[in-house]
Amino acid sequence: MCNVSQNTKADSLYRPVLCRLEAVRELTPLEKNFSLVRLDAEPFGHRPGQFVQVSVFGIGEAPISVASSPTRGPTLELGIRKAGTLTGALHKMGPGDEIGIRGPFGTCFDLEAMRGNDLLMISGGCGLAPMRALVQYCEDRRQEFGKVTLLYGSKTPQDALYKEDLAHWARSDAIDCRCTVDEVLNCDAWQGKVGLITRLIPPLEIDHKKTIAVIVGPPVMYKFVISELHNKGMTNDDIIVSLERHMKCGVGKCGHCTIEHLYCCLDGPVFRLSQVAGVKGAL
Numbered sequence: 473m474c475n476v477s478q479n480t481k482a483d484s485l486y487r488p489v490l491c492r493l494e495a496v497r498e499l500t501p502l503e504k505n506f507s508l509v510r511l512d513a514e515p516f517g518h519r520p521g522q523f524v525q526v527s528v529f530g531i532g533e534a535p536i537s538v539a540s541s542p543t544r545g546p547t548l549e550l551g552i553r554k555a556g557t558l559t560g561a562l563h564k565m566g567p568g569d570e571i572g573i574r575g576p577f578g579t580c581f582d583l584e585a586m587r588g589n590d591l592l593m594i595s596g597g598c599g600l601a602p603m604r605a606l607v608q609y610c611e612d613r614r615q616e617f618g619k620v621t622l623l624y625g626s627k628t629p630q631d632a633l634y635k636e637d638l639a640h641w642a643r644s645d646a647i648d649c650r651c652t653v654d655e656v657l658n659c660d661a662w663q664g665k666v667g668l669i670t671r672l673i674p675p676l677e678i679d680h681k682k683t684i685a686v687i688v689g690p691p692v693m694y695k696f697v698i699s700e701l702h703n704k705g706m707t708n709d710d711i712i713v714s715l716e717r718h719m720k721c722g723v724g725k726c727g728h729c730t731i732e733h734l735y736c737c738l739d740g741p742v743f744r745l746s747q748v749a750g751v752k753g754a755l
């Protein structure tokens with residue numbers, strides 16, 4: 473796993489680097505995608521799975537996962553839900569506005585372990601934002617991976633993030649992309665599956681000896697998805713999870729993000745399941 477000491481430049485550890493919003497795109501009525509660049513035009517140096525601390529000046533900071541792959545150039549993309557004060561202020565901003573970024577912070581998805589193996593990505597709700605960085609990475613380095621599968625579940629078809637990307641991946645030969653929704657409202661013209669994301673796992677042909685699974689989604693999802701993966705013969709060593717905790721500093725100083733002995737901002741947010749399976753309160 474990579475972490476802050478390896479790829480975060482010293483200038484962005486404690487002091488936000490000035491960035492300009494290049495584009496803001498609505499994903500759902502609650503979520504928007506923000507594309508930004510550093511004013512000094514330097515790359516952010518992130519890896520899929522890491523997060524940044526976003527500053528809105530005069531308001532504060534919030535940790536947000538990076539939703540784009542470093543293989544896509546110097547622009548950073550963030551998929552952000554309007555949840556409260558800071559994210560509400562961000563949602564009022566547009567192209568040309570300036571924000572601050574500290575980071576990237578935290579561990580990333582273990583690309584070294586994934587190389588040469590099959591990859592099964594399972595995400596729910598807002599979990600598609602960090603997963604998108606990994607999917608894009610796989611698209612751009614497709615020859616490095618075996619079979620690549622993406623499962624995504626949202627509450628309703630309207631709640632799905634990155635609908636255009638999902639449609640593109642569903643058409644692509646490079647990725648086996650399967651989506652489901654918890655429920656369909658009367659007005660939905662949804663032709664896909666209805667039911668919890670766990671129902672997408674039993675029909676899959678998984679070679680558990682050469683598959684790495686990655687799970688990112690709401691806390692309620694993990695236990696049931698992990699149980700289905702165990703049914704397929706997968707072990708905790710071959711399952712990667714990303715955990716979200718309240719964070720302040722992002723660099724292991726304040727203790728806000730601890731789960732027993734683990735610092736979610738430094739030891740995580742990306743963990744092997746074997747690292748956290750016995751840790752109280754982790755899952």
Ligand SMILES: Cc1cc2nc3c(=O)[nH]c(=O)nc-3n(C[C@H](O)[C@H](O)[C@H](O)COP(=O)(O)OP(=O)(O)OC[C@H]3O[C@@H](n4cnc5c(N)ncnc54)[C@H](O)[C@@H]3O)c2cc1C
Nearest residue numbers: 523534535536537551552553555556557558559601717718
């Ligand atoms: C590693 C990490 C990655 C994240 N990635 C994303 C992302 O890609 N997209 C996204 O939309 N959100 C993400 N979040 C959650 C995001 O940080 C919070 O929604 C944000 O901090 C809320 O800030 P606010 O000032 O708008 O809300 P506040 O006014 O501070 O609070 C509004 C509500 O949000 C809750 N909240 C505050 N902080 C967090 C938190 N850290 N985790 C969960 N709930 C919180 C509060 O309890 C409250 O209910 C991530 C969180 C972490 C720790």
Ligand code: FES
Nearest residue numbers: 722724726727737
């Ligand atoms: S957020 Fe401060 S120690 Fe992790």
